[in-house]
Amino acid sequence: MHKVTKKIVTIAALTILSLHSSLFFSLQASAATTSLLSWDLVDSTKHLEWGGSTAYQNSFNAGVNTWENYKFGIIRPDYVSTIEDVTLSDYYEVSTTAGVTSSAGTLKFNEYRMNTYSSNQKQNVATHELGHALGLGHNTSSDVMYMYVTSITTLSANDKASYDLAYKKY
Incomplete structure (x- = not known):
């Protein structure tokens, strides 16, 4: 059962433009x-079971491995x-959004943006979007959870601390 208490679907998206800071809080x-x-x-x-399919499955799997190497046994196939x-799914939209994760239980990759990215950038997007599914908000420029696409594919101290805090809430 999801911890969704509102009918309004909240969306966290990794974009090239900034998002409203009201979607998350920092401590x-x-x-x-x-x-x-x-x-x-x-x-x-305390599991996140995923299903569906994406053209970016290798990037997604790499993102799963990144999070699982820190806390094992949380993210797993359905x-x-x-x-x-x-x-998981893909969509095509001419926009600056690379990926979208919603509180309704969807994680979507935008082919328009993803097809222009390097392997590391694709992995960054996948790892970032999984971070949203795990409950993490945007953080600083040295983090996977930075609001812009980067080539960062390893978890920072901030990413790990945020995940540790989120894990206590599950």
Whole structure:
């Protein structure tokens, strides 16, 4: 069961333009800056089961591995015996948005933007969008969770601190 308490669907998107800071809040903790959304897609068993398909599956898998190498066993494929928490898909829209994760349980990649990116940039987008599914908000320019597309593919101290804080809320 999702922790969605409102009928309004909140969307977190990685774009080339800035997003409204009202989608997330930041806290200063132990020299690391944490940033969480007001929602996440992790279920009551502390798992994020994904299904669907994307042309960027390799990038998505690399993003899963990035998060799983920090906290193992949280993100996993959906099976018949589990309820899918997030559905992957692609869409095409002439816009600055590279990916969108919604509180309704969707994670979408924009082919228009993704097809112009390097392998590291695609992995950054996938890892970033998974971060939103885990409940993380935007953070600083040295983080995977920075609001703009970068080539960063490893978790920073801020990314890890934000994930640690989010995990306590699941």
